Amino acid sequence: MDISRFHAAFFEESREGLQAMEAGLLRLESAEPDLDTINVVFRAAHSIKGGAATFGFRAVTDLTHLLETLLDEARAGTRQLDAPAVDALLEAVDVLGSLLQVAEHGGDIDGAALSHVQASLQALLDGTPAAVAGAGGNTAADAAPESWRIAFAPEPSLFMSGNDPLRIFRDLAEHGALDANVDDARLPPFSELDPFEAHLAWDLMLPGSVPRAAIEDAFAWVEDQCALQVEAVGAPAATPTPVSASADEAMPAAAAAADSARQSEQDSSIRVAVSKVDSLINLVGELVITQAMLTQRAEDLDPVAHESLLSGLAQLERNTRDLQEAVMSVRMLPVEFAFSRFPRMVRDLAARLDKKVRLRTSGEATELDKGVIEKIVDPLVHLVRNAIDHGLEPPAERRAAGKDETGTVTLNATHQGGHIVIEVGDDGRGMDRDRILAKAAERGLQVPDNPTDAQVWDLVFQPGFSTADALTDVSGRGVGMDVVKSNILALGGAVEVRSTRGAGSTVVVRLPLTLAILDGMSVAVGEEVFIVPLNMVIESLQPEAGQIRTIAGDTRVLRMRDDYVPLVNLREQFRLPSAGTTSGNPIAVVVEADGRRMALEVDDLLGQQQVVVKNLETNYRRIPGVSGATILGDGRVALIVDAGSLGSTLTLPAAA
Template sequence: MDITQFHAAFFEESREGLQAMEAGLLRLESGETDSETINVVFRAAHSIKGGAATFGFRAVSDLTHLLETLLDEARAGRRTLDSAATDALLASVDVLGGLLAVAEHGGEIDAAGLERVRSGLECLLSGEAATTAPDTADAAGDEAPARWHIGFRPEPSLFMTGNDPLRILRELGTHGEVEATCLDDRLPRFNELDPFEAHLAWDLMLPGGVPRAAIDEAFAWVEDQCELSIEAVSQDRKSPVPDAVADAPSGAVAKTRAATETVPSRAANADADSSIRVAVAKVDALINLVGELVITQAMLRQRSESLDPVQNEALLTGLSQLDRNTRDLQEAVMSVRMLPVEFAFSRFPRMVRDLAARLDKKVRLKTQGEATELDKGVIEKIVDPLVHLMRNAIDHGLEMPAERRAAGKDETGTISMSAAHQGGHIIIEVGDDGKGLDRERILRKAAERELPVPENPTDAQVWDLVFHPGFSTADALTDLSGRGVGMDVVKSNIVALGGQVEIRSAKGVGTTVSIKLPLTLAILDGMSVAVGEEVFILPLNMVVESLQPEAGQVRTIAGDTRVLRVRDEYLPLVNLRKQYKLTDAADAATPIAVVVESNGRRLALEVDELLGQQQVVVKNLETNYRRIPGISGATILGDGRVALIVDAGGINTAPVPLAVAA
């Protein structure tokens, strides 16, 4: 069998495992030293090790073996994970991510980094810190056990999960001679025997020289699918305390491990068992099909408007029900692509920790609204802007501990991240309780760079200056310094997603950057406008206003360039009919100007008629045809016609041909 077909699933699960390990280690470092957190980190490492060993990724399995050993000592209570151990484990997670990337995509292994983390883990394992607590499984004190006694009773459903007791017994046999007694008290009559259920149990004895970790590893895959007892038999005892195990009736074997360990219950995995992994391409195909269904339903509704409601009562009732069902189906399918914003937030605890250590600052991260759902495509594109905001907040926003103490503040600064729904949008905010923006300093820098500043600007207008490319108030720039470093990237990325960004700040109190985004990129709120026989869609978030210009408001400059005066501002006036070289209409209506704003630029679009507002299903024009300047996509109207979605940021003053059949 070609096992490479399972590589994609392994790498995806391994990446999730690394995220779980990193999150768990950060929780441990913050003081959450509960056994379940350690178990989560251990199980993630163990799963990666098992998969890597299966597929032959030796470097990955060797490193995770060291990680697993260290974590097992902590899990058994023989080691306390102090800051040194946590640093070593987090560094190992980083290197492990690199090894997995090499295994997936090829390339050279970072041998120096790998050797560094291996040496760190081996030093920790060989140090005396590993014996800080007695092993409760060794009841005889410091004396090594003579033998290990194991009571193993699988649940009947064990085979259905792909596990096999014979494999476990063989693995134990590789460590030493196994004395096995088979318990068949649950074996049914032959005519009642179900070959897909596990009926047998075992009473096992192993030499005392076998490491306890090796026994735990053998049962790690089935520990929540069996009744298991592991007990050390001391030198002066030739039989374990539970002598009645071999003769006990079904269910009598206690579900116990060492006193310091916790066996996870099946309920803990309920969420994992109730979900399936589906390729994103399949979800996108499903969304496209539902979009086609919505378009077809809209066409049927439009055709039915001319029917006699008395003669076609049953048909119209059925179409109304179809309308409701289609809308519900669309919402349900769209929710499949929705993911908790926690997928974006989860990478920041580690980033905050590392940046704070690098800058000698004390930082506390608070998150809120992680369960708020957002389209997967939006989440992937919002990460980079959030990284810029986080770096600037820590480096430029928060003061040094001494400076905060002098100002009467807690020396540990707070960075907050929150997400919340607001109508059809999501609001993501990144704030700090630092020194805030310096209004006068920003204005001085803007004057030095000769940036346009309104007379008597409001605070909001001053804060917007930091979005100019390269703008910074820092005297000496580093790869982090300057509130403006990367802020132009933030705004351009947010605007490209159809969103908005604004800053609120108070000197000495802190700064908050608020981002407003659409929930999904697959559906667009738009204004439909008519230009001759064609219909165009203007994204609603870029429409500022619409007006019917008077003759004195339109002027021609430089020969053929027209501008529209809107109050005290002159805006380029673009006729969409000429822009896309559409046929002139003999009875063209009095034109209407729609003022739009995109990428910080305002212009007026000349159209014939405003048709109304509607939600449209966005189709990628570049994938289905080719890239057209000034067009970001297309949609299909209820009557089956194609309507193009205008990209105001891509419109040039010179007309461009448009050759798309409607």
């Protein structure tokens, strides 16, 4: 059997296991030893080890074996996972991740890093383990018994999953002479035997010099496909420990209960390729377009003569909207997927900068489109790093200011309307308004007279802007905040800063819930229809002739109250044919892109609508000033205006 087809599932599950291990180890470091958490970390390591052994990834298997041995001692209560042990385990998790990366994509193993972490783990194992109070059982109960009695009754469907009881018995026999007796209580008449089902149960005896964990490991492959009981025989105060349902219970009932539990777990989630979800979303988008076409074609029908048809179309519209929302929710993931990487990053960065930092997160269950989550991680990393490096003071400075020497960085996510708002805050020194203005003057940046705080804070997003006195490998090179803003704007989002001197700063990121659907304003330019993203629109107006001026020869500007903004004629921008004589004045749609405002000159406003975004670059080619396209109800293609790229060719004044 070609098992390489299972590689993708193994690597995906291993990545989840690595995240669980890292999160568990960080919890162990920040709290009292918790047996449940230790078990979570152990099971993750054990699962990775088993899969790696199956696929022949020897380096992964060897490293996880050391991890597993150390964690097993912690599970048994004979080793304390102190700070040095957690440091070594976290380093091992990092190296394990790189080994899995090499196994998945190829490349060379970093032998020096692997040898270093193996030596660190082995040094811990060779040292004298310390007992952990409250982390394990009592000494008498942990003493080696004379033997182990194992009652093993597999579910009938065991063979269907590719598992083999004889393989388990061979593993157990490596630990000593295994005595096996067959329990044939479930054996049906010969004529009813199914060669693909496991009908027998077993009663096994194994010498007591074997750790209980080794026995449990042998059955780890089938722990949810059997009724299993491991009992110490001849040990002081020995009590049976059911790993699954008791083998003494009626086997059909036990098997049914185990099957029900597993079925419930399987029903709770399903692993589906992202490409399949995207294909489904695309098909639903086409359905939405078709439904809009039918609705538009039916507008001229007699409502009395075609009452039933129009009623059916109205029902179709409601069902299509519900289907669209349901399918879009499939791509929604909790923002915890982005937040989960920060505890480790904060821990390591605080140690490098010799600062004390606590991380507080909230709103992790808030859901966001998978594509948005993947693209927002890097900007959030920049913001958290800046909060720790620039925002938080060293412990001595915080104590002198009457603060807790441990600074706090907060990550908070909430839903607001059709957007998600992520706030990255700190309780540090806050921004220095005078220092920022001085740096802006030094670099020759244009700053309005008597700028507001918001305008001053916005200067930190200028390319290359930095107030750091010294360059470090963490920050201070003026690279990062401008990238943060451009990446967020590229997602159709917005970013702003709030800061109070001495109390800290908060960066507020507002993002659309999904990139597949867009709230837009449809505008007409001659015979063509364009979509302007609604989150960019500030206002629309019909300017008087005196409000439009021409400067520098050919640059037209629109006077808005006490400010001037460039006026871009979309007809000229996209080289559309002249419409001849038009009645009335054109309409200006004022938009803000990349922190700057401009006005788009159009012929008419058609209304607001949700549109399904199509990637124009993938289906055609890249067009300057266009971010995508959609299909209207009448079948026409409407281009989605990219005001940001339009503005990049103009000299735009800063937004007021």
